[in-house]
Amino acid sequence: MTFFNINNPFIQASSISYLWTYLIQVAIFYPLLFWGTYRHVSQNRVPLSHYLVLSVVLIFLQPNLFLNDLVITFCAAATIYYFANPNEEQFSTIIAQFGVAMLIYYLASFIGLIGARTLVARFPQANAIAFFILVPIIYPIALFIILVSRRLFNQYFRILALQYSGIKDLLSLLFVPLSYFFYTFQYNPHVVAQLLHVPAVNVNILTLVIVLAYYLLALLTMFLTAKFLRQREELYYANIRLTNLESYTSELEVMYDDMRRFKHDYQNILYSLKSALDSDNLDYARQEINSLANSTAPLINLSTKVLGNLQNIQDSGIKSVVFGKIMLALKKRLTVLLEVAQPIDLTKTMQQVDAIRVLSILLDNAIQAAEQSRDKKVDLSLYENDNAQFIIVGNSTAEAQIDLAKLDVNSTTFTLDASHHIGLRNLRIILGSYPQAVNDRSSHNYWFEQRIILPKK
Numbered sequence: 061m062t063f064f065n066i067n068n069p070f071i072q073a074s075s076i077s078y079l080w081t082y083l084i085q086v087a088i089f090y091p092l093l094f095w096g097t098y099r100h101v102s103q104n105r106v107p108l109s110h111y112l113v114l115s116v117v118l119i120f121l122q123p124n125l126f127l128n129d130l131v132i133t134f135c136a137a138a139t140i141y142y143f144a145n146p147n148e149e150q151f152s153t154i155i156a157q158f159g160v161a162m163l164i165y166y167l168a169s170f171i172g173l174i175g176a177r178t179l180v181a182r183f184p185q186a187n188a189i190a191f192f193i194l195v196p197i198i199y200p201i202a203l204f205i206i207l208v209s210r211r212l213f214n215q216y217f218r219i220l221a222l223q224y225s226g227i228k229d230l231l232s233l234l235f236v237p238l239s240y241f242f243y244t245f246q247y248n249p250h251v252v253a254q255l256l257h258v259p260a261v262n263v264n265i266l267t268l269v270i271v272l273a274y275y276l277l278a279l280l281t282m283f284l285t286a287k288f289l290r291q292r293e294e295l296y297y298a299n300i301r302l303t304n305l306e307s308y309t310s311e312l313e314v315m316y317d318d319m320r321r322f323k324h325d326y327q328n329i330l331y332s333l334k335s336a337l338d339s340d341n342l343d344y345a346r347q348e349i350n351s352l353a354n355s356t357a358p359l360i361n362l363s364t365k366v367l368g369n370l371q372n373i374q375d376s377g378i379k380s381v382v383f384g385k386i387m388l389a390l391k392k393r394l395t396v397l398l399e400v401a402q403p404i405d406l407t408k409t410m411q412q413v414d415a416i417r418v419l420s421i422l423l424d425n426a427i428q429a430a431e432q433s434r435d436k437k438v439d440l441s442l443y444e445n446d447n448a449q450f451i452i453v454g455n456s457t458a459e460a461q462i463d464l465a466k467l468d469v470n471s472t473t474f475t476l477d478a479s480h481h482i483g484l485r486n487l488r489i490i491l492g493s494y495p496q497a498v499n500d501r502s503s504h505n506y507w508f509e510q511r512i513i514l515p516k517k
Contacts, residue, residue, distance in 0.1 A: 068120060081192060086122070087115040089195035097165045097202045098136070101213070102157040107144050110136075129239060133158050148485040152228040156220065159232025160213050163278055166238045168202035170271045173246060174264045209279060216282040218493060219290050227285065234278045238271065297377070297416055303384070372400040373442065375407050381416050382440070385423040389438050394430050399441040406442070409449050409514035414490050418451065421487050422510055426455035429508065433458045448516055454509035462503040 069082050091114045095106045114136070121128050137158050141151045149157075175197070176190045220228050245252050245267055253263040256270075373379040382398075389396045406415040419440075426438045435456035443450050491497045491512070498513040 067122065083119065085192070085195060086118040089199075090118050091115050093165065093195050093199045093202065094132070094136070096199055097168075097206070098140075098158060098161040100203060100206045101161040101164065102154075104140070104144070104149075104157075106140075110139060110144065113139075129162070130236075133162060148488060150228075152226075152232075153217070153220070156217065156228040156232045159235055160216075160282075162235040163238060163275065164202050164205050164209070166235060166242050167271060167275045168198045168205055169242055170245070170268065171201050172198035173242075174268055177264060212279050212283050216286040219286040219293070224289060227289070231282060231285065234281070238274055238278075241271070294413065297381075297413060303380075369398045369400045372403045374403050374405040375412060375415075377412050378406055378415055378419065382419060382423075385420065385427070386440075389423075389427050389430070392427065392431055393436065394427065395435075395437045397437070397439045399439070399443070401443060404442050404444050404449065406449060406451070406514075409516055410494065414493065417490055418487065418512060419453075421484075422451070422453040422512075425484075426453050426508075429457055430455040433506065435506065444516075446516075449514045451512040451514070452509065454507060457503070457506050457508045460504075460506055462508055464501055464503060 069079060091111045094114065095111055099106045114132070117132070121132065137151070137154045141149070141154050145154070172194050176194050179190050180187045216231075241252075249263060252267060253259065256263060256266055258266050370379055370383055373382060386396050386398060406412075410418070423438070423440065426440075430436050430438045433456035437454075437456040439452070439454040441450070441452040487499070491499055494514065496515045498511075500511040500513070502509050502511075
């Protein structure tokens with residue numbers, strides 16, 4: 061069996077009709093199946109130029125050869141990564157998407173090839189037309205498989221979107237055994253029959269059962285992997301929330317003790333002040349007023365105001381993370397303003413983990429940028445109306461105005477010194493799961509602001 065080959069059909073074609081048939085199959089049908097399957101799996105637009113380039117390549121690099129498909133798949137993933145990657149997906153994510161697309165590609169190819177062979181066995185005269193239209197038939201089969209399986213592999217992509225590159229690379233190879241089996245079945249079906257110890261007449265049915273079982277096993281592997289990683293991630297965030305809630309509770313206890321002592325001292329000072337005024341002892345009254353002002357100041361501080369506003373964040377997990385980030389900013393001696401005028405529950409428009417990620421990314425960026433600025437300010441506002449919820453994070457900046465266009469350039473090329481590029485790719489990936497969400501940015505007069513608008517369902 062040949063695994064890799066480069067040929068020139070313009071020289072090798074036995075006739076003009078054969079050449080035209082070949083060109084239609086490999087230059088029109090195969091790019092449609094290859095890019096179409098990937099496009100529907102990844103839900104990313106594939107430029108027309110990619111179809112045209114692949115059409116030319118496939119004329120000389122036959123798509124029905126094992127190593128050819130691997131080379132084409134890797135090169136296609138690289139071209140998507142560098143030339144058609146508006147969401148700045150990681151290369152490992154694109155490889156994972158191609159892995160699932162090729163898994164479906166081969167499953168559909170098995171079904172189409174077995175169907176064509178079954179048809180030709182009953183109607184030999186249909187041999188030419190059956191195999192000519194085989195690829196256009198395989199394409200809708202692949203789309204149907206995607207429709208049925210999307211919920212499972214979308215969950216897989218969602219969990220692995222931000223990290224776990226090694227796992228994505230490993231699971232993307234699940235299609236390789238299926239592809240090798242396909243080419244053995246396509247060119248040497250008698251070998252498959254011998255390996256399975258079945259008569260040649262029954263090899264199609266058993267092969268289809270094996271292929272479907274393998275595909276379901278691959279999907280199950282991806283689903284269980286995603287489920288495990290999600291549980292581990294939720295445990296990680298749960299530990300963070302627990303730590304922040306403990307800190308929040310401790311801070312409230314300190315505030316309560318301070319308030320209780322202040323109440324006791326306040327009563328004593330008022331009695332002393334009343335006695336001083338009754339006896340016209342103005343110097344003593346002035347001294348008591350100064351004492352009252354000094355004892356009040358620690359209670360009416362920024363930390364107290366921040367903690368008071370936190371009560372309107374209804375989800376305890378989100379509240380604990382916001383508290384942790386604000387306490388971090390206060391420890392860095394930043395001026396923090398938290399505005400949550402009305403009760404709000406962000407889990408109505410986002411999953412809790414996604415809301416925590418978004419707020420963490422925005423506040424981490426804001427804190428780092430504010431540290432380098434002159435005014436050292438960070439603002440967070442959460443509010444909603446009848447139609448949407450709003451997350452607004454602002455911070456002072458070292459630059460008078462940030463070039464917003466640069467924020468949309470491939471953020472993976474920036475270093476940690478470029479504060480607002482940190483996590484922006486991950487932020488776009490998260491918001492990509494919410495098609496109606498809007499991320500608006502502005503920068504002027506040493507102030508940068510990001511506004512996330514989340515429409516209500």
